Amino acid sequence: MFSLNNVMPETASSMFSAYASFATFMMVFRSMAKDFIPDPLRTYISSSLSYLFSPLSGLFSFYLTLAFYEYSDMSRNQVYDAAAVYLEKKIGPATQRLRVSKTPRKKSMGVANDRDEEVIDTFDNIKLKWRLVTETKTGNNNRLRYFELSFRKKHKERVMGSYLPHVLAQATAMKQEEKVLKIYTRHILSWEDVFEDGNTEWGSINLEHPATFETMALEPDLKRTIVEDLERFVSRREFYKKVGKAWKRGYLLYGPPGTGKSSLIAAMANFLKFDVFDLELASIRSDSHLKRVLLSTTNRSILVIEDIDCCKVDVQKRKHDSDSDSDSDSDSDLETEKKPKPNTKTRVTLSGLLNFIDGLWSSCGDERIIVFTTNRKEKLDPALLRPGRMDLHIHLSYCTTSGFRILASNYLGIHDDNRPRLCGEVEGLIKSTEVTPAEVAEELMKSDDADVALQGLVNFIIKKKIETERDMKKLKTKKKRRRRRRIRNLFSFHLW
Numbered sequence: 001m002f003s004l005n006n007v008m009p010e011t012a013s014s015m016f017s018a019y020a021s022f023a024t025f026m027m028v029f030r031s032m033a034k035d036f037i038p039d040p041l042r043t044y045i046s047s048s049l050s051y052l053f054s055p056l057s058g059l060f061s062f063y064l065t066l067a068f069y070e071y072s073d074m075s076r077n078q079v080y081d082a083a084a085v086y087l088e089k090k091i092g093p094a095t096q097r098l099r100v101s102k103t104p105r106k107k108s109m110g111v112a113n114d115r116d117e118e119v120i121d122t123f124d125n126i127k128l129k130w131r132l133v134t135e136t137k138t139g140n141n142n143r144l145r146y147f148e149l150s151f152r153k154k155h156k157e158r159v160m161g162s163y164l165p166h167v168l169a170q171a172t173a174m175k176q177e178e179k180v181l182k183i184y185t186r187h188i189l190s191w192e193d194v195f196e197d198g199n200t201e202w203g204s205i206n207l208e209h210p211a212t213f214e215t216m217a218l219e220p221d222l223k224r225t226i227v228e229d230l231e232r233f234v235s236r237r238e239f240y241k242k243v244g245k246a247w248k249r250g251y252l253l254y255g256p257p258g259t260g261k262s263s264l265i266a267a268m269a270n271f272l273k274f275d276v277f278d279l280e281l282a283s284i285r286s287d288s289h290l291k292r293v294l295l296s297t298t299n300r301s302i303l304v305i306e307d308i309d310c311c312k313v314d315v316q317k318r319k320h321d322s323d324s325d326s327d328s329d330s331d332s333d334l335e336t337e338k339k340p341k342p343n344t345k346t347r348v349t350l351s352g353l354l355n356f357i358d359g360l361w362s363s364c365g366d367e368r369i370i371v372f373t374t375n376r377k378e379k380l381d382p383a384l385l386r387p388g389r390m391d392l393h394i395h396l397s398y399c400t401t402s403g404f405r406i407l408a409s410n411y412l413g414i415h416d417d418n419r420p421r422l423c424g425e426v427e428g429l430i431k432s433t434e435v436t437p438a439e440v441a442e443e444l445m446k447s448d449d450a451d452v453a454l455q456g457l458v459n460f461i462i463k464k465k466i467e468t469e470r471d472m473k474k475l476k477t478k479k480k481r482r483r484r485r486r487i488r489n490l491f492s493f494h495l496w
């Protein structure tokens, strides 16, 4: 790096005075030339002089300017794009002109500095000046755009080594923040589609589910466990590479209907900014078809298979003839594929599904999350539940007192101490009655008046409690009667 100390003192002082004289001369020349010399000639002389002396000016300038052109070798320059995003948040008080835009994919309006506006940024006590320059190439309408970044030369290493990587990382995070999530499902236009081997098409719409971990009525410990697990998963790229494991994680969400399984998936997607692929196994023709469909999903996504126990797949009992998770493209599998039975909606086997979860080819992708949901965990094949298949089993259960508090705050904006009597009554009832968060939410939505809504919830839980007790009694009497009948039959058999 150039430094004045490297130059002999007398040489430096003579060069500096030469440069100072030249700068003064240029200033006087420019102001005189403005009055006496016509414009094209003036520009020519001025640029020729600057060209002649530019090496000298560079030598004495304390500043360095980096240029980031929009395109580099026909492809977009990532630093340019990152700077464009990064500088959106750096609008200073001196800014006079802003560029405002909104594209269909963006959730909100983008506001950025317009061309030639200077943006001052500071990083690690380094002052940096950005400027967007637009030049129109003469002779055609092509526009050349680039960012200029100026700073003191002595900071060159830190700017290149730390500041620019910081700009790239910040831009990536900001883009993630802006990302509009998508939920993908597979179109089934007709049953022919199901039997059409090549159909791997996913259709998508924006995922605008408002569920977040803040709005989920979950036990604090469970919530923390899930959030930490997700955070650990996304931060472990190198770890997965090191241990030679595919970078994916499987969650099994189980619990009664209305306890928040689907809402939790939406909360996970919103938290990670991952798209969701909602796979209905009914739309899949065979194991090899399943592979192709899954291969067409993208990285950083959550693959969801809901109600896995209800799917018309052989998941409740593993296929005996393919016990060893063998590749389903085997000859016998192909044989059966050739003759689709019209009445068989889908013939995905559990081994085909398990192949995807931990088979070799499942590593074709990064940052994949797989979520299965079920109301009846006990119905699932143990192969699906064994350690390593589904990394985390999450039990979502009936509403607890802490769950109720979250829902009351979400739906009515109230806390325990606002309505101590009614909240206390609900909490007491919830401890002894099984009510789902969905039922509680439904009751709380019935009125804007918190007292009315809470009283409605109290009445609902009392009614449910009475009904449950009545059902239990009925069941008990039925059991008693059955037992008595069995004993009577036994006696009559012996007498006979």
Ligand SMILES: Nc1ncnc2c1ncn2[C@@H]1O[C@H](COP(=O)(O)OP(=O)(O)OP(=O)(O)O)[C@@H](O)[C@H]1O
Pocket: 215, 216, 217, 218, 255, 256, 257, 258, 259, 260, 261, 262, 263, 264, 375, 437, 438, 439, 441
């Ligand atoms: N734990 C929860 N926290 C917050 N809201 C919840 C929770 N559980 C259920 N809800 C509310 O109830 C509605 C239904 O919940 P959700 O669809 O997530 O239940 P589910 O467990 O997927 O039910 P199913 O087994 O029938 O698919 C949601 O829209 C949400 O408003």
Ligand SMILES: [Mg+2]
Pocket: 261, 262, 263, 306, 373
């Ligand atoms: Mg659901």
